[in-house]
Amino acid sequence: MEDLSLHILDIVENSIIAGSKNIEISLSESNKTDRIVLTIKDDGKGMTNIELNQATDPFVTTKENKRFGLGLPLLEQAVIRTGGKLTITSKPGAGLELCATFKQSHIDRQPLGDIRMTLLTLITSYPDVNFSYKHTKDKNDFYFNTKEIKSQLNGININNPEVLKIIRKLLKKEAVL
Amino acid sequence: MAKISIEDLKRIKERVKGTTNLREGKFRVKITIHMGTCGIASGARKVMNTLLDIIEKEGHTDIILTSSGCAGFCSREPMATIEIQDQAPVKYIDLDENKIKEIFASHVIDNTIVEKYALAHGSELSG
Numbered sequence: 692m693e694d695l696s697l698h699i700l701d702i703v704e705n706s707i708i709a710g711s712k713n714i715e716i717s718l719s720e721s722n723k724t725d726r727i728v729l730t731i732k733d734d735g736k737g738m739t740n741i742e743l744n745q746a747t748d749p750f751v752t753t754k755e756n757k758r759f760g761l762g763l764p765l766l767e768q769a770v771i772r773t774g775g776k777l778t779i780t781s782k783p784g785a786g787l788e789l790c791a792t793f794k795q796s797h798i799d800r801q802p803l804g805d806i807r808m809t810l811l812t813l814i815t816s817y818p819d820v821n822f823s824y825k826h827t828k829d830k831n832d833f834y835f836n837t838k839e840i841k842s843q844l845n846g847i848n849i850n851n852p853e854v855l856k857i858i859r860k861l862l863k864k865e866a867v868l
Numbered sequence: 869m870a871k872i873s874i875e876d877l878k879r880i881k882e883r884v885k886g887t888t889n890l891r892e893g894k895f896r897v898k899i900t901i902h903m904g905t906c907g908i909a910s911g912a913r914k915v916m917n918t919l920l921d922i923i924e925k926e927g928h929t930d931i932i933l934t935s936s937g938c939a940g941f942c943s944r945e946p947m948a949t950i951e952i953q954d955q956a957p958v959k960y961i962d963l964d965e966n967k968i969k970e971i972f973a974s975h976v977i978d979n980t981i982v983e984k985y986a987l988a989h990g991s992e993l994s995g
Contacts (some may be wrong), residue, residue: 697975700908701905704904708937756940757938757940760905765905765909795880809913809915810918812903812913812917814900833870835870838871839869840872843871843872844880852924852928854924855920855924856924860876862870865870
């Protein structure tokens with residue numbers, strides 16, 4: 692993966708495969724603590740303790756007919772390279788919460804990448820799933836929630852090209868992203 | 869919280885009137901971008917972005933864009949599957965922004981499969 696926004700897209704795809712309907716993504720950048728903290732919280736089927744222990748093993752996957760799963764191992768690698776830490780907490784049936792902490796100033800820390808495009812891709816592909824995204828950068832923050840957008844739309848699909856155009860405009864205005 | 873402005877909402881409603889195809893699940897073309905870890909790492913999001921741009925600019929309302937997981941052919945990612953109603957789906961491989969533009973213009977608009985980028989065309993013969 693080239694940047695953090697692609698990791699986010701990849702990890703959220705996992706949440707969707709796990710049957711999540713509500714996914715909360717939050718990213719905070721802080722110069723003060725020199726940390727970037729990414730958390731992804733979903734309400735999918737969760738993982739058992741055994742699955743959790745094996746989650747970052749590249750040669751373990753829950754998919755049938757597949758021999759490896761690289762999403763989480765790649766994220767873990769990206770985190771550890773900066774001296775950071777990846778923690779995953781989950782219980783079967785109770786969703787999953789992932790927290791990745793990066794050292795912001797580390798030379799191997801990947802750039803954030805195009806967060807807007809990750810959000811647009813998710814909204815286009817999974818109109819039925821609710822995504823919330825919170826971005827904090829020192830004192831500025833940005834919050835976006837597709838559930839609230841949907842309630843404004845009065846039944847028009849959120850992945851309608853006309854709606855996507857407006858959402859793109861909305862995201863473009865945000866300097867934090 | 870970022871919200872859609874009232875003017876924009878009105879505009880959306882105005883434009884969407886009469887083009888409710890997608891909402892009712894009726895569409896002429898379905899394009900699936902394969903977005904497993906392999907696809908994402910090799911540029912599937914760029915392909916998706918290019919398609920979103922074209923659909924937005926040209927104002928197509930009969931095309932649904934979606935994504936799926938790994939298609940089991942990681943070395944040939946990014947991949948896309950194009951399904952035109954009542955026709956067999958076609959899988960395209962090793963995509964980039966330019967190839968998908970070409971495929972869109974030819975396959976989706978003119979209904980001519982771009983064989984040079986397709987994984988396979990037709991089915992294998994038996995016996």
